[in-house]
Amino acid sequence: MKIFKNDVLVLEIDDYGILNKKEFYDKDDMENIKISEATTQSGFKKKSFIYEFMSSMRQKIDDPLGQRAKKRKELMKR
Numbered sequence: 001m002k003i004f005k006n007d008v009l010v011l012e013i014d015d016y017g018i019l020n021k022k023e024f025y026d027k028d029d030m031e032n033i034k035i036s037e038a039t040t041q042s043g044f045k046k047k048s049f050i051y052e053f054m055s056s057m058r059q060k061i062d063d064p065l066g067q068r069a070k071k072r073k074e075l076m077k078r
Contacts (some may be wrong), residue, residue, distance in 0.1 A: 006030060 006074040008030065025033065063069070 006027045008025045010023045010025065011019060014020050
């Protein structure tokens with residue numbers, strides 16, 4: 001397989017979300033670039049407020065009247 005076009009646009013954004021710098025690289029310029037090995041971590045963990053909030057919203061959407069919880073309690077009593 002031969003690559004005919006491999007253009008890359010690099011955008012640098014500051015902490016406030018404002019574009020600081022943009023650079024355009026074509027296939028020939030790509031040979032001179034060092035690629036960073038750093039990765040971005042996800043913004044929320046399982047025990048965070050956002051995760052718990054989104055989980056409760058998902059439960060309310062799936063079972064708005066709470067019928068599943070009532071049935072589970074009845075089965076546990078038996």
